[in-house]
Amino acid sequence: MNRRLLPLVGLVAVLVMFAGVVWTASMLMRTEYKEPYGSSSATADNTPRVQGLAAEKADAETRDRDKPYAEVEYRAFPVVGSRVAIWAVAQLHLLFAAFVLAVPIFAIIIELIGYLTKDPRYDRLAHEFSKLLSVSFSLTATFGACLTFMLIILYPKFTNYLMSVFSPTFLPYVLLFFAEAFFLYTYYYGWGKFHPLVHLGLGLGLNVVGTSIMMIANAWVTFMMSPAGVSSKGALISVADAIDNYTWMPINIHRFIANIAFGGSIAAAYAAFKFLGAETDEERAHYDWMGYIGNFVAISAFLPLPFAGYYLAKEIYAYSQTLGLTMMGGAFSWLFIIQAILIGSLFLAANYYLWLGMGRVEGAQPFQKFVKYLLAAVALCFMVWATPRSIIATVSEVRAMGGPVHPILGFLGVMSAKNTAVNILILTTFMSFLLYQRTGKIATVAWAKTGYVVQLGIFAVAAFIVIFLGVYGYFVEASVRIGLSVPQVSAVLVAMVAITAIDVFLFRKPKMTGEVRWGKIPAISQYVLIFIAVTFTWLMGLMGYVRSGLRQHWHVYGIIRDTSPDAFTPTLGFATQVVSVTVLAFFALVGFVFWITSLHDRPAFVAQKKEVRVPLLGADVPEAERAS
Amino acid sequence: MMVPHTVRIAALVLGTTAFYGYVGQLVPQKEVQPPQEILIRADLTTADMVTVGRTIMDTKGLCFTCHTIGKSGVLRFPDLDGVDARAGTRVPGLNDIEYFAQSIYAPEAYIVPGFNPGMPVINKPPIGLTDQEILCVIAYLQSLGGTPTVTLQTTHRYLAAAPGAAPAPAAAPAAGAAPAGTVAPGAAPAAGAAPGGTPAPAAAPAPGATPAPAATPAPGAAPAGAQPPAPPGRGAQLSPGVSTPDATVAEDGGLRGFVGAVAILRPVVSHQVEARLEGAVAR
Numbered sequence: 001m002n003r004r005l006l007p008l009v010g011l012v013a014v015l016v017m018f019a020g021v022v023w024t025a026s027m028l029m030r031t032e033y034k035e036p037y038g039s040s041s042a043t044a045d046n047t048p049r050v051q052g053l054a055a056e057k058a059d060a061e062t063r064d065r066d067k068p069y070a071e072v073e074y075r076a077f078p079v080v081g082s083r084v085a086i087w088a089v090a091q092l093h094l095l096f097a098a099f100v101l102a103v104p105i106f107a108i109i110i111e112l113i114g115y116l117t118k119d120p121r122y123d124r125l126a127h128e129f130s131k132l133l134s135v136s137f138s139l140t141a142t143f144g145a146c147l148t149f150m151l152i153i154l155y156p157k158f159t160n161y162l163m164s165v166f167s168p169t170f171l172p173y174v175l176l177f178f179a180e181a182f183f184l185y186t187y188y189y190g191w192g193k194f195h196p197l198v199h200l201g202l203g204l205g206l207n208v209v210g211t212s213i214m215m216i217a218n219a220w221v222t223f224m225m226s227p228a229g230v231s232s233k234g235a236l237i238s239v240a241d242a243i244d245n246y247t248w249m250p251i252n253i254h255r256f257i258a259n260i261a262f263g264g265s266i267a268a269a270y271a272a273f274k275f276l277g278a279e280t281d282e283e284r285a286h287y288d289w290m291g292y293i294g295n296f297v298a299i300s301a302f303l304p305l306p307f308a309g310y311y312l313a314k315e316i317y318a319y320s321q322t323l324g325l326t327m328m329g330g331a332f333s334w335l336f337i338i339q340a341i342l343i344g345s346l347f348l349a350a351n352y353y354l355w356l357g358m359g360r361v362e363g364a365q366p367f368q369k370f371v372k373y374l375l376a377a378v379a380l381c382f383m384v385w386a387t388p389r390s391i392i393a394t395v396s397e398v399r400a401m402g403g404p405v406h407p408i409l410g411f412l413g414v415m416s417a418k419n420t421a422v423n424i425l426i427l428t429t430f431m432s433f434l435l436y437q438r439t440g441k442i443a444t445v446a447w448a449k450t451g452y453v454v455q456l457g458i459f460a461v462a463a464f465i466v467i468f469l470g471v472y473g474y475f476v477e478a479s480v481r482i483g484l485s486v487p488q489v490s491a492v493l494v495a496m497v498a499i500t501a502i503d504v505f506l507f508r509k510p511k512m513t514g515e516v517r518w519g520k521i522p523a524i525s526q527y528v529l530i531f532i533a534v535t536f537t538w539l540m541g542l543m544g545y546v547r548s549g550l551r552q553h554w555h556v557y558g559i560i561r562d563t564s565p566d567a568f569t570p571t572l573g574f575a576t577q578v579v580s581v582t583v584l585a586f587f588a589l590v591g592f593v594f595w596i597t598s599l600h601d602r603p604a605f606v607a608q609k610k611e612v613r614v615p616l617l618g619a620d621v622p623e624a625e626r627a628s
Numbered sequence: 629m630m631v632p633h634t635v636r637i638a639a640l641v642l643g644t645t646a647f648y649g650y651v652g653q654l655v656p657q658k659e660v661q662p663p664q665e666i667l668i669r670a671d672l673t674t675a676d677m678v679t680v681g682r683t684i685m686d687t688k689g690l691c692f693t694c695h696t697i698g699k700s701g702v703l704r705f706p707d708l709d710g711v712d713a714r715a716g717t718r719v720p721g722l723n724d725i726e727y728f729a730q731s732i733y734a735p736e737a738y739i740v741p742g743f744n745p746g747m748p749v750i751n752k753p754p755i756g757l758t759d760q761e762i763l764c765v766i767a768y769l770q771s772l773g774g775t776p777t778v779t780l781q782t783t784h785r786y787l788a789a790a791p792g793a794a795p796a797p798a799a800a801p802a803a804g805a806a807p808a809g810t811v812a813p814g815a816a817p818a819a820g821a822a823p824g825g826t827p828a829p830a831a832a833p834a835p836g837a838t839p840a841p842a843a844t845p846a847p848g849a850a851p852a853g854a855q856p857p858a859p860p861g862r863g864a865q866l867s868p869g870v871s872t873p874d875a876t877v878a879e880d881g882g883l884r885g886f887v888g889a890v891a892i893l894r895p896v897v898s899h900q901v902e903a904r905l906e907g908a909v910a911r
Contacts, residue, residue: 232752232753273637276633276636276637277633277634317746320748320754321694321746321747321748322690322693322694322748322754322755325693325694325704326690326693329693329694330690330693331658331660334655334656335655337655338648338651338652338655341648341651342648392654392655392656477703477742477743478703478704478705478743478744482704482744527636527637527640530637530640530641531640531644534640534641534644534645535644535648538644538645538648552660552662553662553663554754557754558752558753558754559753561662561753562662567662568659568660568661568662569659569660570659571657571658571659572652572655572656572657572658573652573653573655573657575652576648576649576651576652576653577649577652579648579649579652580645580646580648580649580652583645584641584642584645587641
């Protein structure tokens with residue numbers, strides 16, 4: 001048989017089989033049930049049983065016709081339950097959204113630096129960062145749609161309420177989303193196709209639109225935590241007030257900064273991934289530099305993040321002392337010990353990366369001797385920060401201590417000690433960065449010695465203020481102590497700004513003692529970058545949980561109560577399990593994003609096949625393809 | 629054998645995530661349940677109210693999120709040890725009951741020197757204690773440094789002002805009556821109650837009284853007449869429809885006496901850790 005006819009025969013066979021199935025099914029449907037003795041259907045219809053069945057059916061139809069519409073409050077999600085399902089999807093959406101919002105911020109800054117310095121390396125770097133955007137944007141939108149549908153399906157009544165309060169914001173949100181897509185794809189695909197200033201304008205548009213989208217979504221989220229603009233029964237009074245609630249602006253600021261830190265860390269992880277797979281020194285040099293810039297962005301944004309956190313916490317307390325104390329002293333207090341371990345790990349890793357990075361600069365030895373002192377300071381602050389007020393101990397240990405509070409370590413568990421530790425930690429990391437920046441350089445200005453002394457003096461004064469106020473906090477009333485964190489934070493911020501300003505002038509035209517050998521860094525440094533990215537992601541998941549879980553059994557705090565089976569606040573152990581699973585899912589998807597992005601650099605399919613086909617087909621392959 | 633870097637990265641991501649997940653298992657585990665709606669029976673004695681009030685403060689009231697008892701040093705909110713001894717003299721013209729009521733219903737009206745304002749209005753959401761629950765709380769607060777005198781029939785100006793509640797007309801105080809705290813006629817004086825008080829006529833249940841079949845009258849309402857005869861058992865009762873996995877109470881007191889009153893207050897916070905793990909971090 002001609003093999004070419006086989007597909008046709010197959011198609012006919014399929015059609016015949018389909019017709020056969022339809023015919024058989026129709027026959028079965030038409031065949032009525034017959035009494036064994038072959039009584040007619042007319043006789044059967046008169047039996048009381050059949051009449052009863054008919055009456056029941058008619059009643060059911062009447063009931064169905066008259067059934068009033070009733071709004072469902074909750075629906076269940078199989079296996080994991082509605083809350084965990086929403087939690088995981090919302091978290092994945094937020095993580096990708098944070099990345100998509102962050103990358104354009106530092107891409108445009110790097111592009112601008114390239115434009116101003118006329119150094120094409122920066123332009124290439126910005127382009128490389130933006131390669132990660134398009135796939136991430138699609139995933140963000142997909143998870144966003146998934147979240148919306150799941151909210152409508154699983155929490156219809158509550159979603160309906162939120163939509164009724166914020167109805168004027170939804171259309172602008174959708175329009176802005178279209179604008180985001182326009183700017184993002186024009187920015188990415190238009191790289192090198194427009195005048196640099198036009199391209200920078202597109203990048204600016206992308207950032208403005210992206211930030212606006214975030215601020216609208218933040219209004220919905222923060223309203224749930226600190227509702228405003230509604231009556232005590234939930235009736236809408238003012239949409240503007242509902243948007244501009246107590247925690248809206250603090251969350252906007254906190255998320256804006258945190259997104260940059262998170263985005264920088266993921267971009268650095270991408271560079272590390274590429275570095276580890278690089279085959280040439282040139283590639284390694286490029287991705288080492290990219291990883292350094294990504295990490296620089298992440299840590300630069302990370303340093304002021306605790307201050308934004310203070311602002312957010314202050315506004316939570318201002319809205320409701322109960323909410324604030326539930327967060328810091330109630331059910332969630334131990335969560336902040338986990339947070340301390342995460343942030344301490346981040347600081348340790350960030351410092352370690354900087355210390356390893358000194359090795360790639362010639363003439364780093366004079367600075368490397370300080371590393372042990374910096375490590376001691378970081379480790380000490382880490383330990384203080386992670387010390388709980390009440391110690392987990394056995395009954396006999398508790399008896400021996402005279403209570404759950406350790407007689408000495410208990411002093412380190414209070415806010416005064418923790419504020420001091422975190423501020424010193426920030427100062428130490430800043431010093432690590434400063435030392436790294438100075439590696440291989442000598443200041444040549446006439447006032448160099450004076451500059452060093454002044455910088456050291458500023459450091460010392462800032463550290464003294466932080467420690468003094470920390471100790472002073474133990475001896476004053478709460479109303480005074482709460483206010484002490486402001487001068488502590490201010491001292492650190494002023495010190496960082498002042499020292500950086502002096503440094504800029506101090507190293508204006510430095511004498512170079514050694515050049516930076518990009519790519520000459522131990523491979524472990526790249527794993528450190530990935531560790532930082534995972535830790536940032538996990539931290540975001542944890543803090544997302546506390547922000548949302550703080551409402552406890554309320555959908556909208558004090559207004560709409562959660563009456564679902566999931567109204568209880570889960571244990572921290574359970575919450576961390578959900579966070580861990582979500583983080584793993586996120587990194588599986590990030591791996592997919594990295595893989596898709598790396599396809600960009602692969603040789604074209606035609607070129608790959610050409611190597612096989614060239615000997616067979618001869619000279620019909622273009623010269624350029626053959627070369628590639 | 630050289631392990632591919634993708635495998636190493638995957639192991640690092642998995643290991644880091646597992647480590648943080650493990651840290652999450654090391655800390656004390658608490659599952660916080662939403663507070664149950666509580667219906668206070670009308671025949672609670674003052675002594676019963678003290679214990680019920682303490683339980684409410686521990687659970688639904690969230691009082692000890694901020695306040696302490698017997699703690700000295702630098703505090704964020706006033707310590708409640710011996711508070712009744714101070715309460716009667718804090719604000720001129722207010723006795724201890726009126727002062728406690730003001731602190732609960734209008735906490736911004738008076739701020740204890742040295743402290744910042746910050747206490748929420750307790751009879752409004754998110755805490756939303758009922759008037760009867762607040763009376764129990766007041767009873768407990770009176771027991772801290774004083775003698776509890778409040779009963780469920782006691783009224784104060786915040787109850788009198790409550791919309792929907794029948795105002796309690798002033799009447800000549802009986803000899804030895806507490807300056808504030810009015811007792812409805814027909815109410816059997818509870819043990820430990822102030823011997824007397826301003827009689828108030830029977831009143832409609834005030835807002836906040838849980839609409840239950842055997843609705844407990846609001847303070848100021850006369851239990852006799854408005855209620856079936858008081859059963860011998862005393863205690864709190866959950867409103868209908870609220871499941872009580874750990875106790876079942878019939879309307880006439882399936883669980884009798886004070887034990888029933890307290891047992892039925894289902895713990896809001898279930899500690900899943902061993903006793904040795906208990907203790908929150910004070911920050």
